[in-house]
Amino acid sequence: MRTVAPTPIEWATAEQSEYYDWVRRFALSLPDDTRTRDRDSVFSWESWASCGEFGIMGLPVPEEYGGGGADVVTTMLALEALGYGCRDAGLVFSINAHMWTSVIPVWTYGSEDQKRKWLSDLCSGRLIGCHAITEPEAGSDAFAMKATAKPVQDGFVLNGRKTFITNAPVADLIIVFARTSDGVGPFGVSAFLIPAGTDGMTVGGGMEKMGLRTSPMAEVMIDDCFVPVTSILGKPGQGGEIFHTSMEWERACIMSSQVGMMRRTLETCTAYARQRRQFGKPIAKYESIADKLANMKIAVDASRALVMRAGWLMDQGRDAMVEAAVAKTFVSEANVRTHADAVQILGGYGYMTEFEIERALRDALGGTIYSGTSEIQRRIIARGLGV
Numbered sequence: 168m169r170t171v172a173p174t175p176i177e178w179a180t181a182e183q184s185e186y187y188d189w190v191r192r193f194a195l196s197l198p199d200d201t202r203t204r205d206r207d208s209v210f211s212w213e214s215w216a217s218c219g220e221f222g223i224m225g226l227p228v229p230e231e232y233g234g235g236g237a238d239v240v241t242t243m244l245a246l247e248a249l250g251y252g253c254r255d256a257g258l259v260f261s262i263n264a265h266m267w268t269s270v271i272p273v274w275t276y277g278s279e280d281q282k283r284k285w286l287s288d289l290c291s292g293r294l295i296g297c298h299a300i301t302e303p304e305a306g307s308d309a310f311a312m313k314a315t316a317k318p319v320q321d322g323f324v325l326n327g328r329k330t331f332i333t334n335a336p337v338a339d340l341i342i343v344f345a346r347t348s349d350g351v352g353p354f355g356v357s358a359f360l361i362p363a364g365t366d367g368m369t370v371g372g373g374m375e376k377m378g379l380r381t382s383p384m385a386e387v388m389i390d391d392c393f394v395p396v397t398s399i400l401g402k403p404g405q406g407g408e409i410f411h412t413s414m415e416w417e418r419a420c421i422m423s424s425q426v427g428m429m430r431r432t433l434e435t436c437t438a439y440a441r442q443r444r445q446f447g448k449p450i451a452k453y454e455s456i457a458d459k460l461a462n463m464k465i466a467v468d469a470s471r472a473l474v475m476r477a478g479w480l481m482d483q484g485r486d487a488m489v490e491a492a493v494a495k496t497f498v499s500e501a502n503v504r505t506h507a508d509a510v511q512i513l514g515g516y517g518y519m520t521e522f523e524i525e526r527a528l529r530d531a532l533g534g535t536i537y538s539g540t541s542e543i544q545r546r547i548i549a550r551g552l553g554v
């Protein structure tokens with residue numbers, strides 16, 4: 168069931184609204200084969216390539232590096248439209264992971280040579296990127312990482328094991344975080360650009376997930392992996408800063424796609440509740456159902472306002488770490504509630520895979536874990552309050 172409503176973003180400029188609609192129409196035209204690929208955990212190379220050609224992946228990057236030269240708010244609108252039109256939330260997640268954990272760090276911290284080598288192909292989607300920070304014993308406390316990068320003549324030798332790495336099975340470039348020197352927390356952590364297939368770096372078999380199943384994930388094993396000195400991204404010891412920059416972008420922008428997803432579900436549920444009759448009238452006429460729809464509308468509007476506030480601050484060159492954490496926490500939790508309510512509104516049909524709402528609920532649940540859990544976001548927000 169596909170619904171297309173007019174773009175209701177009151178404050179967007181005419182140009183932004185037109186752009187939003189253009190992206191939405193493109194996203195709606197992508198093949199709708201997600202149900203079977205979700206069942207079998209299959210990534211869509213075809214849709215990835217279409218999104219790359221369309222120009223989504225390099226949107227905020229300057230045109231001279233193959234990007235779209237868009238501001239952050241316009242980028243967010245495009246990602247919302249993608250989240251609205253594309254039913255493959257795993258693909259949308261992989262695109263977001265690629266953008267915030269490889270495109271943005273290479274653009275903002277890469278040397279001119281690194282940018283010339285990687286950026287335009289990352290922007291066009293011809294190459295796929297990811298970042299590897301999490302380890303089996305270092306999740307929320309990411310900088311408790313044990314991976315090391317020992318300086319040797321002309322380069323570094325890396326050792327370590329990374330887990331839960333989105334896109335790793337399909338990636339051409341893996342940004343690996345490892346300790347180049349002793350230090351506490353982020354101090355002494357550096358980031359390395361390592362092409363897939365480099366001797367000493369092995370990507371494990373795919374990890375099977377509850378949701379976002381069309382987004383490939385794997386462990387990355389690094390054993391005596393030599394990389395030349397030119398592989399380092401930014402400066403030695405700058406890994407913590409690179410990671411925080413990635414996370415500011417990711418937490419704010421990835422949630423835009425969830426706003427689009429919630430909006431599509433609100434429209435689906437409203438249409439369903441209007442036409443589904445029980446006890447002689449449409450179920451929308453029952454207050455408990457109408458209240459759920461009203462709560463969904465509140466979730467969509469408040470979520471968009473929060474992500475856009477973070478984007479607006481980033482466009483002004485201002486720090487948005489706390490605002491991105493506020494948006495990430497609110498939107499990811501609202502998305503879970505919205506989709507739990509959606510299953511309830513559709514009743515037995517909502518529980519069936521055919522109606523694609525149960526999948527959206529499974530996909531939504533990942534949002535309170537990746538890019539830092541809700542609990543960790545609340546730590547960041549509380550720190551911002553000085554407590």
Ligand SMILES: Cc1cc2nc3c(=O)[nH]c(=O)nc-3n(C[C@H](O)[C@H](O)[C@H](O)COP(=O)(O)OP(=O)(O)OC[C@H]3O[C@@H](n4cnc5c(N)ncnc54)[C@H](O)[C@@H]3O)c2cc1C
Pocket residue numbers: 264297298299300301305306307308330331332333334379533536537538539540541542543546
């Ligand atoms: C879909 C998905 C995609 C991912 N993609 C990537 C990727 O591309 N690259 C990558 O490096 N990693 C990735 N991750 C890993 C992700 O960043 C971690 O799962 C996340 O940071 C949590 O770490 P953990 O799973 O080890 O949980 P833990 O850190 O062990 O946390 C377990 C529980 O304890 C809570 N907790 C921990 N510390 C505190 C605290 N101080 N205060 C209160 N509560 C706390 C947590 O909130 C959580 O509820 C991905 C994860 C998922 C689910």
